[in-house]
Amino acid sequence: MNLAPFRDPAIAARLIEETHRVQSRPWVIMETCGGQTHAILRLGLDQLLPRGLELVHGPGCPVCVTPAPLIDHAIALAARPEVILATFGDMMRVPGTASTLFAARAAGGDVRMVYSALDALELAHTNPDREVVFFAIGFETTAPGSAQAVMRARSQGVANFSLLSAHVLVPAAIRYLLEDPGNRVQGYLAAGHACAVLGGQPYEELAARFHVPIVITGFEAIDLLRGILRVVQMLEAGEARVENAYERVVHHEGNLQAQDAIWNVFMSRGREWRGIGLIPASGLTLKPEYSAWNAQLKFGPPAETSTEPGICISGLVLQGLKKPPECPAFGRECTPGHPLGAPMVSAEGACAAYFSYQRMPEGRDDKSPGSEGAA
Amino acid sequence: MNNERIQLGHGSGGRMMNELIHDLFRRRFSNPQLNALDDGAILPEPGGRLAFATDSFVVDPLFFPGGNIGDLAVNGTINDLCMCGSRPLWLSAGFIIEEGLACSDLEIIVGAMAAAAAAAQVRIVTGDTKVVERGKADRLFINTSGIGVISHNPAPGSCRIEPGDRLILSGTLGDHGIAVLSQRSHLGFSTPLQSDTAPLHELTARLLEACGGGVHAMRDPTRGGLAALCNEFARSAGVEIRLDETALPVRPEVAAACELLGLDPLYIANEGKLVAAVAADAAERALEALKSHPLGREAAVIGEVRKGEAGLVAMRTILGGWRVVDLPAGELLPRIC
Numbered sequence: 100m101n102l103a104p105f106r107d108p109a110i111a112a113r114l115i116e117e118t119h120r121v122q123s124r125p126w127v128i129m130e131t132c133g134g135q136t137h138a139i140l141r142l143g144l145d146q147l148l149p150r151g152l153e154l155v156h157g158p159g160c161p162v163c164v165t166p167a168p169l170i171d172h173a174i175a176l177a178a179r180p181e182v183i184l185a186t187f188g189d190m191m192r193v194p195g196t197a198s199t200l201f202a203a204r205a206a207g208g209d210v211r212m213v214y215s216a217l218d219a220l221e222l223a224h225t226n227p228d229r230e231v232v233f234f235a236i237g238f239e240t241t242a243p244g245s246a247q248a249v250m251r252a253r254s255q256g257v258a259n260f261s262l263l264s265a266h267v268l269v270p271a272a273i274r275y276l277l278e279d280p281g282n283r284v285q286g287y288l289a290a291g292h293a294c295a296v297l298g299g300q301p302y303e304e305l306a307a308r309f310h311v312p313i314v315i316t317g318f319e320a321i322d323l324l325r326g327i328l329r330v331v332q333m334l335e336a337g338e339a340r341v342e343n344a345y346e347r348v349v350h351h352e353g354n355l356q357a358q359d360a361i362w363n364v365f366m367s368r369g370r371e372w373r374g375i376g377l378i379p380a381s382g383l384t385l386k387p388e389y390s391a392w393n394a395q396l397k398f399g400p401p402a403e404t405s406t407e408p409g410i411c412i413s414g415l416v417l418q419g420l421k422k423p424p425e426c427p428a429f430g431r432e433c434t435p436g437h438p439l440g441a442p443m444v445s446a447e448g449a450c451a452a453y454f455s456y457q458r459m460p461e462g463r464d465d466k467s468p469g470s471e472g473a474a
Numbered sequence: 475m476n477n478e479r480i481q482l483g484h485g486s487g488g489r490m491m492n493e494l495i496h497d498l499f500r501r502r503f504s505n506p507q508l509n510a511l512d513d514g515a516i517l518p519e520p521g522g523r524l525a526f527a528t529d530s531f532v533v534d535p536l537f538f539p540g541g542n543i544g545d546l547a548v549n550g551t552i553n554d555l556c557m558c559g560s561r562p563l564w565l566s567a568g569f570i571i572e573e574g575l576a577c578s579d580l581e582i583i584v585g586a587m588a589a590a591a592a593a594a595q596v597r598i599v600t601g602d603t604k605v606v607e608r609g610k611a612d613r614l615f616i617n618t619s620g621i622g623v624i625s626h627n628p629a630p631g632s633c634r635i636e637p638g639d640r641l642i643l644s645g646t647l648g649d650h651g652i653a654v655l656s657q658r659s660h661l662g663f664s665t666p667l668q669s670d671t672a673p674l675h676e677l678t679a680r681l682l683e684a685c686g687g688g689v690h691a692m693r694d695p696t697r698g699g700l701a702a703l704c705n706e707f708a709r710s711a712g713v714e715i716r717l718d719e720t721a722l723p724v725r726p727e728v729a730a731a732c733e734l735l736g737l738d739p740l741y742i743a744n745e746g747k748l749v750a751a752v753a754a755d756a757a758e759r760a761l762e763a764l765k766s767h768p769l770g771r772e773a774a775v776i777g778e779v780r781k782g783e784a785g786l787v788a789m790r791t792i793l794g795g796w797r798v799v800d801l802p803a804g805e806l807l808p809r810i811c
Contacts, residue, residue, distance in 0.1 A: 102733055103729075111792075141738075141797055142792070143795015457798060
């Protein structure tokens with residue numbers, strides 16, 4: 100796909116101007132997806148919006164919210180000689196209670212980076228004498244792939260493959276944040292990729308019940324600006340609907356085939372979100388008829404609870420209550436090289452985004468490079 | 475030897491190794507210094523100060539669109555020598571081969587090395603071969619080291635970068651890294667893109683001829699891409715670098731692949747591009763000199779050097795906001811060079 104039209108500076112300038120024109124008072128908007136957070140900071144988009152428009156960053160980074168005990172469980176499984184533990188690259192550096200999967204691999208564990216659940220199933224085919232455990236990370240975006248792998252494992256009779264499911268659902272998390280008495284978010288940019296699977300429908304009830312505008316939004320400059328403008332327009336008009344500003348990817352009903360795959364294999368249940376707590380009906384676990392492919396049942400339950408380092412405020416960051424630079428450890432004790440919390444590790448974490456793109460000294464003028472002679 | 479595979483004996487110092495050296499390396503690389511087959515090469519007086527560089531290549535896969543590990547290894551060290559302002563003359567080649575590598579693959583790779591060296595008028599004058607047991611290496615690793623002679627004074631170096639300098643990039647970003655990534659079977663996508671692997675000796679020669687001492691520094695944005703290069707420049711010269719995102723040449727297919735994979739073209743490796751820091755009054759001549767060569771046709775001024783904050787690399791985004799361009803945090807990508 101040609102993405103140039105979605106990065107067009109002239110269109111962007113018009114959308115920014117329109118947002119300035121429409122906005123009459125301060126608003127707080129949350130972008131729910133870590134990919135959106137990174138795009139906003141990478142583009143410097145937050146610097147171009149009206150001053151009173153505050154963007155806060157939501158919990159939409161799946162590896163950031165994966166609870167440490169589940170990572171510990173994956174590390175423990177990786178240490179078993181018969182196990183090949185397969186997972187996405189993003190997960191490798193995220194610390195559990197005491198270690199990471201990279202460290203587990205360095206210590207002799209067989210940990211493999213894969214790009215899809217079906218790659219992990221392929222590993223099970225090519226290593227019939229080993230147990231392949233796929234540590235399944237991600238929102239509803241990656242859950243259909245995991246479901247497909249499990250269905251295929253069953254139909255092909257692959258017994259040496261199992262799933263350690265860390266899948267979570269975005270709408271459940273947004274509901275949880277909206278129900279919080281401390282919530283200050285007035286409008287939401289829903290995560291485009293996740294909505295491509297579940298569609299806009301799960302958000303209808305949230306928009307109506309909590310009277311918040313929710314706009315399904317993509318990840319390019321123009322996508323983000325259109326989403327933001329629609330939220331501001333609805334806030335200014337006192338409207339609270341679900342709208343789709345990512346029409347080229349998302350249909351209102353979502354991807355029915357992908358939904359079928361999810362609900363054929365998984366059921367929802369309460370799940371601990373790292374730094375946030377237990378969120379009802381937010382996790383996906385394998386249905387009883389797929390127990391033979393459930394790593395938790397095959398190898399026994401994970402170890403017990405863990406704590407984050409006391410200084411880290413990642414839970415507040417993931418709920419949009421604090422920004423990364425407000426953390427006393429940000430950029431000092433906590434850097435991507437030495438992360439204290441998951442949002443500093445992950446490619447989608449808000450702390451990593453601030454560290455990468457926004458440690459800019461104050462007072463940057465907007466002269467373009469090349470417009471000034473020798474300093 | 476087409477149906478054969480490399481065995482441990484090919485690295486043992488005995489008859490098998492002798493055959494490999496004679497039938498393959500000496501035949502393909504043939505030149506007076508190598509043909510003597512002494513322990514080292516005796517080289518003629520080069521007539522100037524020397525540049526010396528080394529680089530090791532572990533790319534996976536060995537063959538990718540637009541090249542293979544062989545021409546990559548030769549061009550890589552040639553380019554390192556060029557970036558020092560030297561004309562590359564001689565290379566060494568060290569091979570670490572995993573038992574079981576198809577001899578036909580090795581033939582193709584060595585042939586590509588010979589062709590790349592000939593194209594840049596460089597001789598491979600000495601070498602070494604080791605074979606390790608299956609599982610102890612990944613098919614083939616190559617080290618090349620090289621010597622070049624410096625003709626211009628003062629030679630370019632990052633310590634000569636000054637506030638006011640313009641940064642010029644010789645062409646599109648990210649072609650090599652994305653071409654290699656696209657070849658990895660499990661990524662499941664293919665792009666029409668080719669690696670940009672190429673020797674840059676003609677490009678640097680034209681640049682130095684046009685601007686002489688006005689070329690303050692040159693470097694090729696290989697591993698870590700343009701982002702790593704700018705950070706290295708900013709740190710070693712104690713200056714701030716400001717880039718203009720709208721000026722960065724990126725092919726649409728590279729932009730699309732980066733979008734799909736969640737990558738930033740600023741961090742993707744290139745194997746046939748250079749960045750020069752050039753005095754402001756020489757920038758136009760430098761740009762013309764680069765554009766006069768096929769490898770520099772898409773050259774562009776991409777930023778400038780300021781006194782600013784030492785070590786900072788900032789970029790004005792396509793929308794007009796500012797972001798920091800940091801060093802890459804960690805390596806999660808497959809090996810691409």
